[in-house]
Amino acid sequence: MNRPQSIERMIDVIKRLPGVGPKMAERLSYYILKMPDSEVNRLIESILKARQVMKSCSVCYNLSEYDPCPVCSDLDRERNVVCVVETPQDLIAVSKVKDYKGLYFVLGGALSPLDAVGPSDIRIDKLIKRLKSDNISEVIIATDTDSKGEMTAVYIAELIKKLGVKVTRLGYGLPVGGDIEYADEVTISMAIAGRKEM
């Protein structure tokens, strides 16, 4: 027999999620079909609630329940250093390093000509505007170390240098071709200590 249409539809929607193949979508769908109502409600509510309360911080574009986010409104941090990351997940990873006390800026992606992602598709203009208005003395670029992240770092560094602001890139310690989000704290800490001027 053919699979019932409503399960087919559910599998079809679930398999569009990142990292979920057809077999896993099928397994998840049958599992969700058999879940108690209370668990399904918890799943759906957690999604809707998070989507409802999370906003972009208007200063650093971090995802937060508050605007400005707790990092940007923390007056004890070094307010003249900004660490530039691609995503909110990357920000969380860097913020686990206790010896970094500066601020952040979330680009919202990396340049990628093959995917038609150009400078106007990520928040480069907003970063430059912030550097001009705030009193920033150093920008630490912590984009991923894959080709897109590297390209983005080089592109941004050129723009920032023109403003007369010091630009550094996370140094040795980071594995090449990797994703910052998955780096361990010690590695990120070493990379901050060994950062190099661009």
Added chain:
Amino acid sequence: MNRPQSIERMIDVIKRLPGVGPKMAERLSYYILKMPDSEVNRLIESILKARQVMKSCSVCYNLSEYDPCPVCSDLDRERNVVCVVETPQDLIAVSKVKDYKGLYFVLGGALSPLDAVGPSDIRIDKLIKRLKSDNISEVIIATDTDSKGEMTAVYIAELIKKLGVKVTRLGYGLPVGGDIEYADEVTISMAIAGRKEM
């Protein structure tokens, strides 16, 4: 900074799904946060709709939008042969084999003493009751070929033989230690052709 509570909660709920580790739950959560409303609605609606319309067939316990399911209500099938499977997914896999024209019975699992799943936790009583009331001349056992599936097959076969009904088990062709759901059609077809009396 710590991850916002509502994202933490969403990750926590999503990582309880089968096959989803903490990193994947995180990735899925951030992805779902950024999805357009229309896509989130589609995801949630497909889940709720499937849960609402799917029921267990009262004859074979297959998941279906109808009761009895399309297989059980198809009068062109051989109504004296029943293929016993563990799950509705296994039923779909077997039903792709065009040369099997009989009916089905979904046990809803396999015996597993280590997980405290005994005969009363799967539908063995209901299977025996159906074999007694319907005019069944052969039962083909198509439980998984792992130890739980084998144990279940042996246990059920003993009960069925007492009823004087022929019992067969899917034969060679199935890889040992595997899950029927992931077998290809040709392998299942060979296994049906080579089924052995128990």
